Amino acid sequence: MNRDSINKIKKKKERSIRTGKPGLAEMWDIERLLSGHAYGSEIENSLSIAGMAACLEVSVRNSIRKLIDHGEPYLDRTGDFSEQMKFDFRLTRALSEREISFGEYVSHLLPISSFSQIVSYLNVLLGGSKKSGAIKSALSNIKGFEEIDTDDLSQYDSFEEDTYSGFGLNDFSFWPVTLPILNLNDLLRDIEKIFQLRHIVVHEANFSLVNSKQLDPLILSARTFMLALYEITEQLINPGVPRSPVRLSFFEARRAEEMHSEIISSQSEILRILASKGSESFSQIALFLLAQNAFSAFVSAEAEFRALSCLDFRRATRRSIDARLKSEFYERRLAYLRELKGAITAPDDLLL
Numbered sequence: 001m002n003r004d005s006i007n008k009i010k011k012k013k014e015r016s017i018r019t020g021k022p023g024l025a026e027m028w029d030i031e032r033l034l035s036g037h038a039y040g041s042e043i044e045n046s047l048s049i050a051g052m053a054a055c056l057e058v059s060v061r062n063s064i065r066k067l068i069d070h071g072e073p074y075l076d077r078t079g080d081f082s083e084q085m086k087f088d089f090r091l092t093r094a095l096s097e098r099e100i101s102f103g104e105y106v107s108h109l110l111p112i113s114s115f116s117q118i119v120s121y122l123n124v125l126l127g128g129s130k131k132s133g134a135i136k137s138a139l140s141n142i143k144g145f146e147e148i149d150t151d152d153l154s155q156y157d158s159f160e161e162d163t164y165s166g167f168g169l170n171d172f173s174f175w176p177v178t179l180p181i182l183n184l185n186d187l188l189r190d191i192e193k194i195f196q197l198r199h200i201v202v203h204e205a206n207f208s209l210v211n212s213k214q215l216d217p218l219i220l221s222a223r224t225f226m227l228a229l230y231e232i233t234e235q236l237i238n239p240g241v242p243r244s245p246v247r248l249s250f251f252e253a254r255r256a257e258e259m260h261s262e263i264i265s266s267q268s269e270i271l272r273i274l275a276s277k278g279s280e281s282f283s284q285i286a287l288f289l290l291a292q293n294a295f296s297a298f299v300s301a302e303a304e305f306r307a308l309s310c311l312d313f314r315r316a317t318r319r320s321i322d323a324r325l326k327s328e329f330y331e332r333r334l335a336y337l338r339e340l341k342g343a344i345t346a347p348d349d350l351l352l
Contacts, residue, residue, distance in 0.1 A: 006099060006100060009108045010099060012108070021059075021226075022061075024223070024227065026051075026058065027055040027222060027223055030051045030055070030219075031174045033048070034215070042207060045211065045214075045215050046201050046206070056194065059229055059230070063230070064110065064125065065103035065104055067125050067236070068101075068103035068107070069101045069103035077127070078102075081110060081121070084106075084111070085105075114192075114195050119135055119136075126232075138232050139184055139188075139225075139232070140181065140184055142179055142180060144180075147244055147247065148242060153247070157315075157316075160246055161245070173223060177220070177227045179231065181224060186221070187225060190217060190218050193218065194222060197210065245317070245320070246316040249317070249319035252320050253320075253322070253323040256326045256327045259326075259331065260326070262330075263334060266338070267292055270337065271288065273341070273345060295329075299329050303325055
């Protein structure tokens with residue numbers, strides 16, 4: 001992979017809309033355009049087919065990226081895509097330096113010009129073969145997300161939850177979607193038809209393919225497929241994770257606290273191991289305690305700095321920013337502590 005290809009991936013990521021639902025946001029723009037013009041033009045309708053196919057492609061690539069970047073078991077299944085993947089020094093360096101993720105690389109590289117290709121990739125990532133019915137089964141069983149009700153929110157938190165925009169790409173759609181999917185075979189035929197029509201529009205410049213009556217079910221099917229795929233992906237990699245900003249902020253804060261408790265436990269265990277070695281480890285204990293205190297001060301200062309830099313004064317936003325920052329540092333600290341424990345319990349007992 002040359003530097004231009006790596007830059008393309010990075011620029012694509014920079015241009016993407018930060019809605020969390022790539023493809024659906026852009027699909028809404030197409031819907032608004034068509035609704036505003038009240039259809040009437042086969043040229044507009046046909047060109048919109050090309051846009052719908054592009055939205056579907058973006059949505060599929062995003063799901064592929066998220067599944068792979070989540071790790072196992074999806075990462076291991078990318079071996080079935082090996083014929084499309086080529087590694088060289090530039091790519092290896094870009095991955096090691098985190099310029100791009102492996103999921104971004106694979107999702108960018110896979111050709112998506114037909115619905116059969118989409119089906120084969122998703123079948124593999126969901127644990128089947130390229131020709132299995134894994135994605136069809138997942139689409140048949142997927143249900144809409146329901147926020148877990150909780151009594152933990154204070155009156156202020158409940159009020160703050162209402163202050164968030166509540167903007168939902170499905171709620172404001174001219175063709176809203178409900179899950180589960182009731183007519184899956186019809187939906188799959190529509191998605192396949194969209195890609196077939198896109199090919200004719202793009203490669204033959206034929207703009208008289210679709211009238212207004214034909215377009216409605218295609219729009220609804222495209223939106224349904226993208227929302228269902230989004231739910232399949234999220235419910236696989238983030239089961240039980242709330243989506244309400246307020247509830248999510250509490251969830252993230254609890255997770256950060258759990259990581260912090262694990263750090264304290266690991267540090268205490270390392271101190272006990274060092275203390276068991278006798279007086280020769282006293283200097284190591286002193287330095288470890290110094291480093292431990294320095295790390296705590298560093299994280300606190302970074303969190304305070306980030307809070308002062310935040311222009312959003314809602315407590316949930318600030319809670320999430322604080323939790324995410326701390327979790328990032330805690331994850332690195334835990335990895336270091338695991339390595340350190342291995343080093344001080346190794347037979348040669350060498351600390352580098």
